[in-house]
Amino acid sequence: MIEIGALRALRSVAALGTLARAADELGFTASAVSQQIKRLEQQVGVPVLAPAGRGVVLTPAGRAVVEATPEVFQALERCAEAGRSVAEGAARGNLRVAAFSTAIRGLLAPVLPRLSARCPDLRVHITEQDPDQALRAVDAGTADLALVHDADGLPAPLPASVTRRHVHTDVGDVVMGRAHPLARLDRPLTSADLTGHPWVTSPPGTVCHQWFRRLFADAPEDPDVRHLVDDFSTQLSLVASDRVLALIPRVARPPLGEGLVSRPLRRPPKREVHATWRRSAGASPAIRAVLTELAPRAHPDDAPR
Template sequence: MIEVGALRALRAVAALGTLAKAAEELGFTASAVSQQLKRLERQVGVPVLAPAGRGVVLTPAGEAIAGSAPEVFQALERCAEAARSVADGAPRGTLRVAAFSTGIRGLLAPVLGRLAERCPELRVDITEQDPDQALRAVDAGTADLALVHDADGLPAPLPLALVRRHVHTDVGDVVLSRRHPLARVDGPLDAELSGQAWVTSPPGTVCHQWFRRLFAGAPAEPDVRHLVDDFATQLSLVATGEVLALIPRLARPPLGEGLVALPLRRPPKREVHAAWRRSADTSPAIRAVLAELG
């Protein structure tokens, strides 16, 4: 009988290309993953992996097994969900959630208290992961629910075995000191931002993309004084009154009395979705979390 763990290991190697990356994804050592795959080869009687440079590739037999694995995972999950539904349908056990950091801060953390009161037998374990990683984790079965945001307006590609639901729209505001002249502007900000000094997230981040788009088509480059990834540190620089910051609402720490957030006339936005395996669609635990997220 083929072990489920070996199937998950083979799928991870197929997606990531090396034993080391697959092991990191699954939370095992490379040696443990290698042993699982050797047992799989003994069980099926043919090699499933072949060396390829510094990595590995699946043999035709390995590809055939990996291609059939999702059906096995879905069947097992349907069995588990059937057992839960035969009980009273109350959420129980452990739900593994993979989510991006500001989604944890702004969406998950605020609902955990209510969820614990409503579902005392449910434990929620959260792991911070970027959207692509989170979707891979759910697809591989190492997470049950993912919270992901789109990238520059484009949703992350969704594996065929997964479904998603929109749960939130995140919006960026300009944060500034109450002593700054713009703090007295009545209404959303627009042209007033020209010529201001800024602290912004480093290139390669979603927030930096937002910032660049804010000044697309402007006659001059914005005056970026500081590149800082941590939003609390950005706020400490904004508090000096020297610079402004563009910060998503989900990511924004408490402002304190000396700072104010003002809306933009054309604010940058990102859509947040929850994603889970189709075979877990009736999961009481997933449904409970989705109900709290709204």
Template sequence: MIDVAALRALRSVATRGTLARAADDLGFTASAVSQQIKRLERQVGVPVLAQAGRGVVLTPAGQAIVDSAPDVFQALERCAEAARSVADGAPRGVLRVVAFSTAIRGLLAPAIKELQKRCPDLKVHVTEQDPDQALHSVDAGTADLALIHDADGLPAQLPPSMTQRHLHTDTGDVVMSRTHPLAQHEKPLASEDLAGHAWVTSPPGTVCHQWFRRLFANAPEEPEVRHLVDDFATQLALVEGGAVLALIPRLARPPLGDGLVAHPLLRQPKREVYAAWRRSADASPAIQAVVSAL
């Protein structure tokens, strides 16, 4: 019979392309993953991987096994859920959640505090991961629940084995010092109101930087960016000096001190936040409890 851990290892190697990357995903050493693959080859009697430069590729036999793996994992998970449903259905055990940082701050942390009171037998373990990596972790079975957001207005591409539920719409505001000339502005800020002011922004490649660039998409001049900082608390420290503005998502925003104020935008940037899990885990009391709390 095929060993489930070895099957999971082969699937991770197929997705990640190397033994080392698969080992990082699974929390093993590359040597341990290699041993699992060799055990799988002994069990099926044929090679499942072949060398390709510094990486590896699946043999036709290996590809056939990987193609069948989701059915195996879903069947095993349905067995486990059936066993849990025989009990009282109370959420218990460990639920592994992977989520992007601002969802951890704004959604998960408050929910966990309440869940500890309602579900004392449930432990939520949280790991920070970007949405693409989080989806892979849940699909591969190394996590149970992912919190993800859309990418620049485009929904994330879920594997067929997964489902999702909308949780939250996150929006961005402009944060400034109370001494800043725009601080007394009574209406939502338009792009033209922001012209000529200096900024601290998140680095290129982040959602918040995309939001910032979109603010000035039709502006005649490039905005003045003085600082590129990924940490929002650090952005606020720079804003408090009074010389720069920041565009910060509400989920990510630490409490504002007395010296800061947040102003909404006329065209608010937004992103949709979803919970995603394997369809075979739909009946999980733990997943349902956490999603309900979120």
């Protein structure tokens, strides 16, 4: 009988290219993953991996095994869901959720009290992961549900075993001190309004830095960037003390306090957030309970001005 853990290990190695990376993703040591692969080879009767430089590659037999794993995992998931359905659809047990950091802060954390009140027997375990890593975790079965955002306006490609639902549209606003000249404007801000003012922004390589650069795509000169800071709470402290502006996603925004205000943009940058889970787990009462709480809700800044 082939061990399920060995199949998960082989699939992770196939996706990541090395035993060490697969071990990090699965939470094992590289030695433990290697032993799982060796047992799988004994069970299948042929080698499934071959060395390739510092990494490994699948043999033709190993590739065939990996291509067959989705059906195996979906069948196991259906078995588990059949057992859960006996409990009259009650959400209980452990639910493993992977999400990027600002989704944890702005989407998951606020709904946990309601979820706990509705489903007292459900325990949610949250792990911070970037979207691509979170999708792999759902596909591999090391996470049950993931929150991911699109990359530069393009939805992340989904593995065949995974489906998704839109849960949030995240919008960027400009934050400033109450005494800032732009704070007196009672209308959405334009790129022309923002020209000539100093900024604190997220570092290059982040979604928010891409948003920021687009604000000035048609500007005649580069923006005056005084500070590069990844943490949004730290950005707000600089806005309060150094009269700079900051572009901050609503889902990531900490409380502003009395000295700061936010102003919307005429053409605000946006990103779509989706919940993703394995298709075979669609009947899970726990997943359905979390999706219910994550249903899109209006943000106070969406109100007409």
